[in-house]
Amino acid sequence: MSTETFSSETNWDGVSMSPDTNAVDLDAVTTDSLKALQSDKQRTVLDIVDKLRRMGLQGVVALPQIVVCGDQSSGKSSVLEAITEIPFPRKENLCTRFATEIILRRSSESSITITINPDKNRPKNEQMHLKGFDKTIQDFKELPDIVEEATQVMGLGRVGDINSRAFSRDVLSLEICGPNRPQLTLVDLPGLTHSANKSQTEADKELVLDMVKQYMKDPRTIILGVLSAKNDLNNQIILDHVRKIEGASSRTLGIITKPDFLREGSENELGWIEVAQNKDVYLERGWHILKNRADNEMNFSFDERNQSESLFFSKGRYAELSREQVGVESLRKRLSDLLLNHLLKELPSLKEELNTRLQEALRDIENLGEKRSTISEQRMMLIKISLHINDILKSAVKGHYDHPFFGAMNLQASVISSENIRRFRAVIQHLNTEFAENMRLRGHKYAIGPGPGDEELDVADEQQALKEPSNLVEDDSLLPIPKVLTRPNAISWVQRVLERSRGLELSGNPNSSLISQIFWEQSEPWEEIALDHINKVARLCKALVYIVLEHAAPPEFLGRLAGMSVDAALTNALSGSKEELRKILKDKTRHPMTYNHYFTTTLQKQRQRKRQKVVKRVKEEAQYCSELEGRELLEYDAGILEKTMVNAIEQNMYKFSSEEALDVECAYYKEEMKYFLNLITKQCIERHLVEPLPDIILSPVIVTQLNDKEIEFIAAEPPEITQQRTFLESRKAILEKGLDTFREAMGGLKR
Secondary structure: OHHHOOOOOOOEEOOOOOOOOOOOOOOOOOOHHHOOOOOOOHHHHHHHHHHHHOOOOHHOOOOOOEEEEEEOOOOHHHHHHEEEEOOOOOOOOOOOOEEEEEEEEEEEEEEEEEEOOOOOOHHHHHHHHHOEEEEEEEHHHHHHHHHEEEEEEOOOOOOOEEEEOOOOEEEEEEEEEOOOOEEEEEEEOOOOOOOOOEEEEEEHHHHHHHHHHHHHOOEEEEEEEEEEEEEEHOOOOOHHHHHOOOOOOHEEEEEEEEEHHHOOOOHHHHHHHHHHOOOOOOOOEEEEOOOOHHHHHHOOOOOOOOOHHHHHHHHHHHHHHHOHHHHHHHHHHHHHHHHHHHHHHHHHHHHHHHHHHHHHHHHHHHHOOOOOOHHHHHHHHHHHHHHHHHHHHHHHHOOOOOOOOHHHOOOOOOOOOOOOOOOHHHHHHHHHHHHHHHHHHOOOOOEEEOOOOOOOHHHHHHHHHHHHHHHHHOOOOOOOEEEEEHHHHHHHHHHHHHHHHOOOOOOOOOOHHHHHHHHHOOHHHHHHHHHHHHHHHHHHHHHHHHHHHHHOOHHHHHHHHHHHHHHHHHHHHHHHHHHHHHHHHHHHOOOOOOOOOOOOHHHHHHHHHHHHHHHHHHHHHHHHHHHOOOOOOOOOOHHHHHHHHHHHHOOOOOHHHHHHHHHHHHHHHHHHHHHHHHHHHHHHHHHHHHOHHHHHHOHHHHHHHHOOOHHHHHHOHHHHHHHHHHHHHHHHHHHHHHHHOOOHHHHHHHH
C-alpha cells in the first residue's frame, strides 16, 4: 500500500484517520466485518488453535491455517485485504518476495508486531540474527517502511541492485492484536511465475514453486487459489498444482478476481462464469468471484469497496449467479463454514499428532540419558554408573551370571569369543587351563624320551610327549616348540654341559651348578609362555571393561573415562603383573631349591626302579648263562651275579654323572613347573589382573576422589546434547501444555 493510502480522507467502516496524526484506530478497524468470519462455535474452535499457536506449537505440528496462493498479479493481497479488512502494504515489490503470515489475535492491548521466522536451512548465526528482528507499531502508516526494512534484513536487497535476490524462504510474520480481533491465521504467498525474466531467474521461479507446494501439501491448510480473469484460465499454473497435489483439491476454494476487466457479454466472460459455476474446472469446495478495487478506487474505504462490488455483481450475467458465489460478504460466510468444518475434521488428527510427538519427545529425552548440567548432577550420575559397573565386574569375576548384562551364552562360539566374554570367570578358567596345557607341551626346551627309572605311567606320557612337538609344528601359535631328544642324546647334552661346568670337584662328581644350568636351559620357554598368557588375559580384561562401560555409561563417556582413569588402571595392572612375573623369573634363576617331599620321594622311587631294573637284568643274564651251561640256576649264584653287576656299573664317570643329573633335573622340573603354574595363575593373573578389576575400574571410591574439574571433564554434557535436551524439554513442555489446553477447550466445545 502506498503512503497515499493513509491520507486523512481514508477510512475503514466509517473510522477516519486523525488529520493531525494520520493514525488509524486499530481497535475499530474491521471489527464487524471480521466477526462475520466466526460463529460462536467457530470462535471456540479457533481459540483452541490460537492457544496452541501461542505456545509455539506451529513449529512442532502443522496447525490449521488459510493460505492464499496464485500466479503473480492475480490479486492475492487484495483478496486477503477484502476478507480481513486489514490494509496491507502495496509498495512495489514489497510483499511478494517472501511468504507473509498474518496472525490475528485477541488481546487487551492493540498492536502490530512484525518478526521474521528464518528459513530452517540458514546457518545458525543467520537464524539468530533474523530472529532478532522484532518491531512493534501502533499505526498502520508505519507498516510499509517496517516491511521494507525486514526485506533488507533478509538480505534480499533492492530489486535491480547487484547481488540482490528476488525471493526468500524466510517468513514475515505480522501479528495484529486487539480486544476485538478474532483468532485467525492467513498466509500470503509469493506469486507463481511462468518463466524467468531479468528480475527473476529460473532458480527464483523454482524456489517460489517449491515454497508454495510445501504450504499446499499440508493437509491442515485451506487453500484459496486465486485466479485473475484478466488471464487465460489454462495459463494459470496454480490449477495444475492443485490437481497434482494429493488431497489439495478437496481443500481448495477457487477465487476469481478482476472480473471487471472482462468485456460484458463476451465469450470470455461466459467462460469464467462457467468456471465459477464449477462446470469447467471442478473443485470440491467450488468457486467464488470477487471484484477488488479498480485503479480509480484505491482510495475507497472498505465500505465503499463493498458497495462497488455489490453493484457490479447485480448487473448482467453476474446477477444470475447465486449470491453465495459472489462478493466478499458471502465469501466470509462461506469461508467461515469451510474453516469450521475443516477444523472440526482436523482436530482429532491434530490431537493424535500431539500425542505422537509428545511420545517421540519423551523417547528422545530418555535416549539422551540423565540430565547432567551441574557438578552435583554429574557426580551423582558418575556414582550411579560406578555402582552399576562395580556390580557387574564383581559378578563377572566371581562367576555369578544372574545379572541381565550377561545374557545368553553362545554354544557355537568359543569360550573367549566376544559373545561369551561377559562370563569372565569361565574365560579365565579356560585361559588358565590353556596356559597349563601350553606349559606341559611347550614349557621344556627339549622333549626327552623316558629314562630307566621312570614308572610306566610316566613312560607312556613321555612317549606321547615325543610325538606332540611334531603336531605343534602345524599350530599357528607363535609360542616355542620343543626340540625332540632321545634319551642318549639328552645324556650327551647334559654331559657336554657337565664338561663345560667343571670346577675343583673330583671326577665323576657333578659340579654344584650343573642342575641349575640344565634346568635353566630346559625351562627357557617359561617366560615366553607366561608372558603370552598374561598379555592375553590383560587384553580380555580390557575388552570386558569396555563392554561393561558401553553397557553402563553413555557413549560420550567412553573416551573420557578411558583417557582419565580406565586405561591407566588397566596399564598399571598389567605392569604389576609383569613385575610379578619378573620377580618369579628372578627366583627361578637362583640355585634350585625345594623342600617338597614329593621331589625326594619321586627321586628315590626313580632310583629304586632303576636298581630294580638292574637286578632284573642281572637275573635274566644269570638265567641265560645257566641255560647255556646246561644246569639249573641256583638261588644264589655268586659268581654270575657278581660278574653281571660289574658289567651293569657305568664305567664312564661323566656319563654316570650326566644320567644322575638328568634324572634329578627331570624330577625337579616337574615339581617346579607345578609351582610356576600356581604362581602365574594366582599372583600374576588373579592378584594383579582379575581380582582387582571391580576396585580399579571407576569404583565408587575412585569417583569420590575425583575433583570437580575431573568430574566435569568426564560427565559434562556435550554442548550439542545440552542444546538438544533444552530443545526437547521445551518441545515436551509445549506439547504437554498443548494437550492440556486441547483437552480443556474440547471439553468446553462438547458442552
